[in-house]
Amino acid sequence: MSEQLKVKTMQEFMAEGKQPEILFWVGSAGSFDDRAKKISRAFVKLLNKADVDFAVLGTEESSTGDVAKRAGNEFLFQMQAMMNIEVLNGYEIKRIVTCDPHSFNTLKNEYPSLGGNYDVVHHTQYLKELIDNGRLTITGDGYKGKRITFHDPCYLGRANSVFDAPRELLAKTNAELVEMKRHKKTALCCGAGGAQMFKEPEKGDMDVNVLRTKGALETNPNIIATGCPYCNTMMTDGIKAHEKEDSVTVLDVAEVLANSQGL
Amino acid sequence: MEYLPNIIFAVALIAGIGFFVRNVKKLTRNIKLGRDVDVSDNKAQRWKNMAKIALGQTKMVVRPIAGIMHVIVYVGFIIINIEVLEIILDGLFGTHRLFSPLGPVYDLLIGSFEILALLVIVAVVVFWIRRNIIRIQRFIKPEMKGWPKTDGNMILYIEFVLMVLFLTMNAADFQLQQLGAEHYKQAGAFPVSQFIVPLLDGLSESSLILVERTAWWLHILGILAFLNYLYYSKHLHILLAFPNTYYGKIKPQGQFNNLESVTKEVKLMMDPDADPYAAPAEDSTAEPEKFGASDVMDLNWVQLLNAYTCTECGRCTAECPANQTGKKLSPRKIMMDTRDRLEEVGKIMDANKGEFFSDGKQLLNDYITPEELWACTTCNACVQACPVSIDPLSIIVEMRRYLVMEQSAAPTELNNMMSNIENNGAPWPYNQMDRLNWVNE
Ligand code: SF4
Ligand code: SF4
Numbered sequence: 001m002s003e004q005l006k007v008k009t010m011q012e013f014m015a016e017g018k019q020p021e022i023l024f025w026v027g028s029a030g031s032f033d034d035r036a037k038k039i040s041r042a043f044v045k046l047l048n049k050a051d052v053d054f055a056v057l058g059t060e061e062s063s064t065g066d067v068a069k070r071a072g073n074e075f076l077f078q079m080q081a082m083m084n085i086e087v088l089n090g091y092e093i094k095r096i097v098t099c100d101p102h103s104f105n106t107l108k109n110e111y112p113s114l115g116g117n118y119d120v121v122h123h124t125q126y127l128k129e130l131i132d133n134g135r136l137t138i139t140g141d142g143y144k145g146k147r148i149t150f151h152d153p154c155y156l157g158r159a160n161s162v163f164d165a166p167r168e169l170l171a172k173t174n175a176e177l178v179e180m181k182r183h184k185k186t187a188l189c190c191g192a193g194g195a196q197m198f199k200e201p202e203k204g205d206m207d208v209n210v211l212r213t214k215g216a217l218e219t220n221p222n223i224i225a226t227g228c229p230y231c232n233t234m235m236t237d238g239i240k241a242h243e244k245e246d247s248v249t250v251l252d253v254a255e256v257l258a259n260s261q262g263l
Numbered sequence: 264m265e266y267l268p269n270i271i272f273a274v275a276l277i278a279g280i281g282f283f284v285r286n287v288k289k290l291t292r293n294i295k296l297g298r299d300v301d302v303s304d305n306k307a308q309r310w311k312n313m314a315k316i317a318l319g320q321t322k323m324v325v326r327p328i329a330g331i332m333h334v335i336v337y338v339g340f341i342i343i344n345i346e347v348l349e350i351i352l353d354g355l356f357g358t359h360r361l362f363s364p365l366g367p368v369y370d371l372l373i374g375s376f377e378i379l380a381l382l383v384i385v386a387v388v389v390f391w392i393r394r395n396i397i398r399i400q401r402f403i404k405p406e407m408k409g410w411p412k413t414d415g416n417m418i419l420y421i422e423f424v425l426m427v428l429f430l431t432m433n434a435a436d437f438q439l440q441q442l443g444a445e446h447y448k449q450a451g452a453f454p455v456s457q458f459i460v461p462l463l464d465g466l467s468e469s470s471l472i473l474v475e476r477t478a479w480w481l482h483i484l485g486i487l488a489f490l491n492y493l494y495y496s497k498h499l500h501i502l503l504a505f506p507n508t509y510y511g512k513i514k515p516q517g518q519f520n521n522l523e524s525v526t527k528e529v530k531l532m533m534d535p536d537a538d539p540y541a542a543p544a545e546d547s548t549a550e551p552e553k554f555g556a557s558d559v560m561d562l563n564w565v566q567l568l569n570a571y572t573c574t575e576c577g578r579c580t581a582e583c584p585a586n587q588t589g590k591k592l593s594p595r596k597i598m599m600d601t602r603d604r605l606e607e608v609g610k611i612m613d614a615n616k617g618e619f620f621s622d623g624k625q626l627l628n629d630y631i632t633p634e635e636l637w638a639c640t641t642c643n644a645c646v647q648a649c650p651v652s653i654d655p656l657s658i659i660v661e662m663r664r665y666l667v668m669e670q671s672a673a674p675t676e677l678n679n680m681m682s683n684i685e686n687n688g689a690p691w692p693y694n695q696m697d698r699l700n701w702v703n704e
Contacts, residue, residue: 009699067684080684206589212584
């Protein structure tokens with residue numbers, strides 16, 4: 001699966017004396033988590049197809065500190081934030097796109113008062129923009145007849161009111177979009193937020209991801225789409241808990257688009 | 264002797280309002296125990312929120328049955344205040360139906376009050392059935408045992424009785440008008456209470472007057488008592504919903520505040536020119552700032568206002584993923600605990616001439632346990648669901664901050680995650696130098 005992706009770092013842009021159109025903030029999950037790395041690759045394939053001049057920070061990128069902040073470690077968060085801001089400002093970054101709603105939220109909302117002001121967009125918003133501008137075309141009926149239900153990531157949807165971009169993208173594939181009972185503003189959390197991803201859940205009757213996946217399965221989907229690497233993991237585990245891994249797949253919106261184009 | 268009723272009325276009124284003012288003072292003092300927070304921004308947006316959410320009840324109708332019933336009770340409450348104004352003036356001046364010269368307008372007013380009163384009775388009965396017979400899930404959670412349950416029902420009984428008194432008063436009045444009794448001039452329209460009149464059939468004029476006066480007195484004394492009951496009840500929201508929605512969060516829900524005290528220290532730590540041994544310059548006598556919150560005084564006053572505004576409706580808890588999966592966390596309980604503790608602190612201050620002495624208790628552990636705090640996914644569903652713009656999540660985060668920054672008491676896995684971030688710039692133990700490996704995998 002290792003066809004060559006075109007990915008340049010900021011350093012390389014600097015060496016050429018050029019500025020990229022956007023900075024792709026890969027995020028810790030997108031860089032290290034095996035499942036999430038595939039999302040990063042799918043997104044890059046789409047960027048390559050649309051001929052976008054983008055850069056990554058590569059080894060100069062570090063955790064945004066979001067998860068430390070939600071856990072209550074404001075110190076660690078601000079240290080991470082200030083380090084990242086130094087790097088970003090050093091490169092005079094204007095626009096950032098990321099596949100991780102947690103990075104998205106924190107870069108967009110929490111970095112400004114610490115001196116980091118950027119135009120931050122989620123990858124679904126950016127892809128939609130590329131399509132609207134005619135730079136990216138999504139053709140074919142690869143997903144026709146498939147039922148897709150979109151799980152709203154809390155930090156994209158409820159927290160930042162981005163509801164339409166991912167749905168519009170999914171609609172481009174001519175798949176049938178089905179909504180869960182709880183969607184958009186009333187979507188149930190996947191269970192990973194607030195640093196839950198990194199610890200065992202507290203005692204209860206059930207895990208949150210199992211409950212959320214139940215809601216998704218009620219729509220009888222072929223695919224559960226989402227726009228967050230953590231949601232992806234949680235829903236994938238949820239599917240396993242419901243023993244549905246043979247009939248239902250969990251994909252990021254970027255993966256759905258990339259697949260539909262045979263990328 | 265002639266003026267005795269007027270005097271008694273004036274005394275009752277002054278006492279009622281006096282106690283109320285005393286309670287409001289206590290309330291403001293308690294809220295001001297919170298840390299200061301700047302909410303002077305975005306005035307236009309804030310007024311809009313208040314108009315939409317508190318006045319317009321836009322978030323109530325998300326759940327249509329409760330929402331519509333609530334709107335009825337609410338409109339009834341507001342409009343009937345015009346009637347209360349007349350009652351107060353009549354009481355003070357010994358007049359009867361002072362506004363009656365308004366003629367047809369008056370008929371329309373009284374007529375619509377009666378219809379509203381009936382609707383309120385219906386709504387109250389429906390509410391009572393939902394709470395006590397259908398036993399809707401969110402009303403029978405553990406935090407709703409005892410006083411909160413009694414309080415919820417009390418309000419319904421009081422409203423019921425007040426409305427029945429109002430209609431009885433009108434029915435007797437109407438009958439007296441028919442009989443041409445002195446003082447009871449023809450005024451008003453009685454679309455609802457006319458149906459009560461047959462029950463009064465056969466009563467003499469003096470008995471009717473007795474019924475009318477008794478209902479009148481009980482009605483107004485009941486209202487004064489209710490006014491003073493507010494402070495002890497979740498019903499305080501009828502007043503506080505307005506300031507609370509005004510001061511409610513207007514930033515994107517995902518945006519948490521950046522602690523300024525931390526910013527200062529982090530900047531110092533990262534500044535290569537800073538002298539680590541330099542004595543802190545300004546206000547070195549000031550107590551070092553506490554990070555996060557372990558008690559109510561560590562919260563800001565908007566959070567404390569939130570606690571007093573909470574109506575215990577449980578919409579937050581019903582949407583909470585942690586609560587839905589059987590975990591101990593209930594955002595409503597977070598708000599109720601904060602209010603209970605604040606009340607306790609207030610009582611200590613009352614007993615000590617306004618000074619607070621530690622009672623060895625605090626909000627953390629004695630009311631809210633770390634287990635509850637760590638179960639939160641910070642999903643904001645509670646904030647979204649609250650019909651009066653309360654933000655339980657902000658309190659949860661403040662208390663986590665205390666646990667982590669003051670006590671280093673995070674769950675072990677989270678400590679590992681945090682040291683990974685410190686050492687490798689990622690929550691996992693991978694090498695930062697491998698950050699670009701995904702490109703070629
Ligand atoms: S933010 Fe926390 S308390 Fe509020 S609904 Fe989500 S999990 Fe529950
Ligand atoms: S915080 Fe809001 S939603 Fe929750 S119980 Fe109180 S008023 Fe209801």
